[in-house]
């Protein structure tokens with residue numbers, strides 16, 4: 470699959486080292502993508518990286534939104550792209566969040582750090598009334614208040630659904646929880662029998678959250694995770710992203726915890 | 739106004755504790771209220787009490803010279819603060835400062851120790867509850883140390899093996 474040409478139409482620095490880009494396709498036309506799916510973004514001369522949709526998926530005609538944290542060569546080059554510059558995009562790829570399962574059920578979203586990016590499209594869907602969930606609870610943990618994504622939106626979210634924020638470190642003029650996200654998760658009431666839970670964040674954070682969720686009585690089949698592995702082809706050919714019997718690019722990145730539990734617990738995978 | 743035994747029963751720390759034990763403990767308990775900015779406990783001063791937070795937010799802090807107070811965690815309604823009254827030298831390890839108006843139940847440390855000595859079954863029950871909270875806090879502190887949302891460990895966090 471050959472990358473298509475896209476152009477940066479808007480750029481926002483979330484905090485130093487992490488940016489959100491709005492992109493439009495040079496050739497025009499719709500670009501349908503589902504929450505939880507990802508594109509391969511190609512910064513010319515630097516390389517390609519898998520980046521999840523972080524904006525609205527409501528209309529394929531809307532600009533495509535991606536949030537990128539500069540980690541290595543490709544992502545740092547993507548972070549430096551200015552408005553008006555071009556990049557290459559292949560995609561969309563992968564299995565997204567199983568939103569159809571949320572019909573008439575409480576949806577719990579747990580995000581850690583950059584993990585909020587692939588979950589934000591679901592929040593937008595809920596706010597627009599497109600997500601059939603009966604109720605939304607969002608838990609969002611970050612390193613510091615200054616390192617929280619989408620800060621201008623958090624106030625509106627807080628008034629629209631239950632948003633619990635937690636940071637590892639902060640001064641006490643910060644209004645949220647200081648500690649780890651598992652603390653508020655442990656004490657907040659969830660409708661555990663029926664709740665559908667979507668989790669995305671560093672793998673260790675997801676592991677600790679799952680312990681708390683299972684302890685609270687959420688069943689394994691109601692927990693979905695978005696996994697990350699190094700990608701190359703993104704279409705299930707090269708084997709770079711192989712994880713147990715799965716290819717993260719094709720069978721994931723979103724998996725049901727019940728189906729991947731045994732791979733999740735093997736350290737070297 | 740609710741009686742102390744009812745308030746003790748409503749706090750998650752005492753969920754499932756027998757009525758007779760709650761009645762026994764209520765003798766050590768008083769209702770307390772802190773205004774924003776007031777301290778429930780000060781670092782290195784006698785730890786005379788154990789607090790059940792009913793509502794409000796409390797910062798657990800330590801003072802860093804040339805910096806000021808550093809908040810290690812916040813506690814909320816349903817949490818507890820303080821187990822330094824359990825062990826000599828009975829000195830608080832941290833400051834606990836009310837970030838908002840705080841309603842709490844305050845149990846006397848000496849009184850609790852005496853009651854637990856007299857009633858070892860209750861003492862063991864309380865010990866199990868304290869160690870559960872202490873274990874959760876230890877685990878949370880370890881997760882905080884991992885700096886999960888910081889740079890990936892492959893980018894330079896030291897490993898244990900040489």
Ligand SMILES: Cc1cc2nc3c(=O)[nH]c(=O)nc-3n(C[C@H](O)[C@H](O)[C@H](O)COP(=O)(O)OP(=O)(O)OC[C@H]3O[C@@H](n4cnc5c(N)ncnc54)[C@H](O)[C@@H]3O)c2cc1C
Pocket residue numbers: 507516517518519520521522523536537538539540541542543544545583586587696697698699700722890892893
């Ligand atoms: C399905 C999927 C969706 C993703 N969505 C996003 C997204 O929305 N936004 C985003 O910024 N990134 C996202 N990523 C991660 C992103 O793809 C990688 O950070 C990127 O591929 C790194 O490429 P690079 O060339 O910049 O860095 P490299 O040169 O490949 O690596 C940079 C450094 O990061 C280290 N590293 C390895 N794995 C990780 C990791 N998982 N996290 C952090 N550092 C790591 C490497 O060891 C190296 O030191 C996603 C990954 C996947 C698989």
Ligand code: FES
Pocket residue numbers: 699700701702703704705706707708709710711716717718719
């Ligand atoms: S990236 Fe090639 S198989 Fe998944």
